[in-house]
Amino acid sequence: MQITKEQIKQDYLKRLTFTFAEGVSEASIDHKYLALGKLIKDYVTEGWAETNRAYTEGKVKQTYYFSMEFLIGKLLDTYLINLGIKDLCSEALAELGIDLDELAAMEPDAGLGNGGLGRLAACFMDSMASLSLPAHGCGIRFKHGLFKQKIVNGYQVEKLDDWLKTDFVWEVKKANRGININFGGNVYMRKVGNKLQPVYENCEVIRAVPYDVPIVGFHTKNVNTLRLWSAEIDESDINLSSLQRGDYLRYLEHKYSVEEISQVLYPDDSSESGRRLRLKQEYFFVSAGIQTIVNRFKKTGEPITELHNYIAIHINDTHPAVAVAELMRILLDQEGLEWDEAWRITVKTLAYTNHTIMAEALEKWPKDMFAKLLPRIYMIVEEINRRFCLEVSKKYYGDWNKINNMAIIQNGNIRMANLAIIGSHSINGVAWLHTEILKHRELKDFYEMYPERFNNKTNGITHRRWLIKANTDLADLLVDTIGDEWVENPLQIKKLMNFIDDKKVLERLGNIKYKRKAEVAAFVKKAYGIEISPDSIYDIQVKRLHAYKRQLLNIFHIMNLYNELKANPSKDIVPRTFFFGAKAAPAYYLAKQIIKLINCVADKVNNDPEINGKIKVVFLQNYGVTLAEKVIPSGDISEQISTASKEASGTGNMKFMMNGAITMATLDGANVEIDQAVGRDNIVVFGLTSEEVMDYYAHGGYNAYETFNNDPRLQLIISQLKNGFFGVGADEFNLILRNLFDTNDEFFVFKDFDSYVKAQEKVDELYKDKERWLKMSLTNIANSGIFSSDNTIKKYADEIWNIKPHKISE
DSSP states (O other): OOOOHHHHHHHHHHHHHHHHSOOTTTOOHHHHHHHHHHHHHHHHHHHHHHHHHHHHHTTOOEEEEEOSOOOOOOOHHHHHHHHTOHHHHHHHHHHTTOOHHHHHTTSOOOOSOOSHHHHHHHHHHHHHHHTTOOEEEEEEOOSSOSOEEEEETTEEEEEOOOTTSSOOTTOEEOGGGOEEEEESSEEEEEEETTEEEEEEESOEEEEEEEEEEEEEOTTSSOEEEEEEEEEEOOGGGOOHHHIIIIIHHHHHHHHHHHHGGGTOSSOOTTSHHHHHHHHHHHHHHHHHHHHHHHHHHHTTTOOGGGHHHHEEEEEESSTTTTHHHHHHHIIIIITOOOHHHHHHHHHHHEEEEOOOOOGGGSOEEEHHHHHHHSHHHHHHHHHHHHHHHHHHHHHTTTOHHHHHHHOSEETTEEEHHHHHHHTOSEEEESSHHHHHHIIIIITHHHHHHOGGGEEEOOOOBOHIIIIIITOHHHHHHHHHHHOSHHHHOGGGGGGGGGGTTOHHHHHHHHHHHHHHHHHHHHHHHHHHOOOOOTTSEEEEEESOOOGGGTHHHHHHHHHHHHHHHHHOTTOOOOOEEEEEEOOOOTTOHHHHHHHHHHHHHHHHHHTOGGGTTSEEEEEOTTOOHHHHHHHGGGOSEEEEOOOTTTOOOOSHHHHHHHTTOEEEEOSOTTHHHHHHHHOGGGSEEOSOOHHHHHHHHHHOOOOHHHHHHTOHHHHHHHHHHHTTTTSSOTTTTHHHHHHHHTTTSTTOHHHHHHHHHHHHHHHHHHHHSHHHHHHHHHHHHHTGGGGBHHHHHHHHIIIIIOOOOOOOOO
């Protein structure tokens, strides 16, 4: 369908009238936005329906990507870019006296994720559709997402993220396709003929209702589906006379207990009720998704034994790992297959991505809680574990350490990563270093048993959002220099290296960066009342707040620099603006204390006239996708300073790189591959290597007190945390102090401090040579194409899912 400017104008006016009975002059900006959203969804719907029909009729193999998070951000601009009508739409609306940018700003950020895991899933969805791959997402429609972060007196305060208070214009509710999910009760096996069948008694039945969101491919008619499940009560089952007899409070309690499943992302798991709710959430969307997939597959007429030849299910991190047992349940109980056949199909259908080596993120559930909440699933997990342990004992006779390490059920816990590994035909890490650590250290026993299952798929980002959408001027520069082939083949961005010595290109690149920095300076002034200079170095660390990501190391360097400027106000440095953006999990008190410290330092530094504005500190509240799109293009320095071996990959490092920032890096995660891509002259590397870190963990040899006692700079910093220097009580930062000293500096903040300070001094010297800095920036942009999620998804499709593009014809 060819869309013209005149058609957009006419269609928009009709949509505004039909939806709200209003014309342009009387419509509110909310109504104008919603009318545009509904119109664009109209344009998308034809391709969406045709895509679903073509996949079904063609009996093509399809992938279903199961993820707890899909941090999709705002979709209006993405749809317009991918449909190729953004300029047309902007011009059409302008002729009606409407600013497209103002309407786009009205769209809420969808509260469907927290950090890199969710943003990766969103980038993957974009790439799957853009590559015309038959692949869809499956998750939860969180009513309130994680939380909206406010900073009050320096402290994080969690507010309700009511992102669904107005219509989420892109979703389509499919109430008639709801799925029943069983929780709790009693389950026992009864012999029916020659087979055992489960009998369920006194179960709590929860209705899962799907809401579908179209995922529009770039310059293709393919429109895939992100299906989000909402826990809702079936209003048709409500007994009105019972309510009238006084059972209303009981009804409200039941309604809340059902709906809490899809209320918030990651409920506090510091209590048993919170852990139980998390497990309930995970089984809820996994069961609803797999039941739907199997039901749909059966309509093709193909035998259930061929499921794996038509369906691939991907487990993104351990949250959906219960898919192993749920698919087995359906194949055994509903389809009547024998165990060995059901297991063969399950393993061939499922694949698993591991995103961490952090023990806290490798989910474990108390066995008793799991069995009580999911009795039939527990029976299946127990049998999987029994058979697997027998297999291990036969292969490694007498090696009880291996059995103990690899068992699913161990010490009263169910280890979900082990379940995912045992039940999947593919296990991948998300960066070369991460995968090597999994293979040779963390999952060494599994790798030795199943070497053919392990592979690497380095993460990626969609250049359509993080370059074309977020940094239009830079995208235009690429088109003007190397043409537009890179838009559909991002590896072609490498051609920009042909302009490494072109002074006009370098000057234009510098001007683009300055413009982005000026825009951020205006935003910071308006939002926080802080004056910052676009002439300063923008040094940015924006990511989930966690001790291993070492925001603490960053703020210690800032404190040290401030102390140096106080001692020597004439110290010759390039002015520096340090940005932080991060949410701390509500029950992660150490992380919340680090946020307080950052804000205390900001108050001190930003209001001290003696340092002449040479350094400023900005904490970006409620960091999310839209704010990232504003801030990332402005970055000069990308802080990727995790303790080596701890960050699986990172994707923020790729976004900054693609926008011309220089990476301040430990050799961790995908930083290793960035280093290889750009060369050591175009990245700033510091700190312990992963081998050194793991050697210290294994053999000792590091003494935090000794390092601290030998560095007067650290002694001053620590004394300032304890002596009220920041206008707070002496006990304010006790958690930070205990984390450093009682754990022997677990994440090597003290150990890497001197190396980090020297690396920051190197940045200062490099930035003073403007031409060299711009060449470094250009080199990073030119080599960023390898980190496009298009490249990553092609590898998933070819090497794990075995799916092919199925392009919908115009």
